[in-house]
Amino acid sequence: MHIIVNCVSKYHLCNRGIPVVIFHPRPFLVNSYMPIIRVEHLVKRFGNLTAVNDISFEVEEGTIFGFLGPNGAGKTTTINILCTLLSPTSGRALIYGHDCTTKSPEVRKSIGIVFQDSTLDKDLTAYENLIFHAYLYNVNKNERKQRIEDALRFVDLYDRRNDLVKKFSGGMKRRLEVARGLIHRPKVLFLDEPTLGLDPQTRANLWEFIVALPKKHQVTIFMTTHYMEEAEVCDRIAIIDKGKIIALDTPENLKKTVGGDVIYLRTTDNLTARQEIEKLFHVEVSEQDGELFLTSLKGDACIPEIIRAMGETVVSVRLQRPTLNDVFLKMTGKEIRAEGVSSGDTIKEEVRSYRRRFGRG
């Protein structure tokens, strides 16, 4: 909205008093490059554990920015700092030019959040949850009802508005939370693992809905996920692992870094096969879970050659077009989910026990 207002015209009075319209050159570019989120050398330690280790990035207004990484990589900690729940150990985070630590009231006004775990009051109805939010954010009395009804219609829950939230399914709750996060018209909407624990059908629907948000509500989206497929809807992605950003680019560019298609190959003797392929084709071959893999710019043409060369030792071959998972695999040498569960949970447990020992989080 405001971009248009800015670029249409500015009246300047000349000495004769005639208003002159001054058009700014390339107003869109001038105005649109304003990072709405800016993070500089952010570090967060919990005791000995470094959850976020010197990360920096910027998010452009009106885009979808994805924070991608395994559980425990530091995604939620970063969100918690950005939404003023945690203070950084060092470095700083700015939203709309306001420092998240020192100017938290201004930051809080301009953000909406959908946390990983539901933060709805299950003993209140959908409508009451939204009214609660509207009062907390001091939404104008005349607009309150209208905005809530619009939000409920937007997420398709208007008919269920007077039902207690505890009767809602996981997908309905998540949708209600997104609706709630938009009621006060935030500039940035944070979505922390928005599809966690939802069935595939609901996930797909929710994505369709999220992707439409920036245009419909003039909002910038900052989301985290550990589902690689989901991150593909983002305009830009930061891949984070062990508290560090290891890549930051558009999904297309990230996929290009993998260097083409990936060929997975099972053989009767992986060690020999690996050496042979490396020798014959001058490519690097790696092994993961008993499967060899290599990248090739023209995978479909490469497969017959490999099979001809390796003969009967090949047990199975599959070709994969690059995905973000491959990007992650290439950058860290491990699958995003294999790492996930165990170590992520320990970190969560560590943070939790740290908070228990040192008071609130």
Place this chain on the structure above:
Amino acid sequence: MVEGNAIYVLVAREFKKFIREKSRLVSTLARPLIWLFLVGGGMSRLVSPGMGIVSPGMGISYMQFIFPGILGMTILFSAIFSSISIIWDKEFGLMKEILVAPVSRLSIVLGKALSGTIISVIQAAIILALFPFLGIKLGVLSIIEALVICTLLSFCIASLGIVIATFYESFESFSVIMNFIVMPMFFLSGAMYPVKMLPPILQLLTRINPFTYGIDALKHAIFGAEGVFDFPLFMDLGVLVVTSVVFVIIAGLLFEKRK
């Protein structure tokens, strides 16, 4: 610094939930009734007015004597429970929604404290209405006085509850709070026996317990000038007001602190 809209909606939420959960009201009222009639009734047989528990010649039975204490108990339990529901909110997430809202931490504390106050005063008023069944005579002014004291005491205990709640992250700590804070506060308050009768060490503990002064003020309101109370009324009220302010400030600061 203090946002009326936020305080209003925090109170409205608690109130709505309180009205909705009839079983909660029944169970919180059951406790004081059991104490009043079963414990008080039984003990009345043991403790006759002449036996020194209550100063001789005052003409009040043990059951009447503990009435202010039971009123206080109603408040103590419901105000503490209401406040430590913050721990519940922390564990089930709603607290995060409140904490990321553009609302001062002081407003959150006040909203929570006032929620606890209103709910406790409603319950205390129900118990107070039992006075005719205990053979106690109360004028309109005494009833109003008692209700004002109930309000002050509720606010004080509710804000103490918030301070306690900021130290805990999960509801596992619930029994710790019950056994090490709530029960001692109740027994070391003169609710069940006059403070003067306790051994010196316990008397000292009684005196640093703000709850004691609430009970004492209620004794003033209910028995008038019959000498059942231990401290002057202005002192009781002073302690309640000062500790309330202190608890609210501490709670506000603890809420403000971020890890």
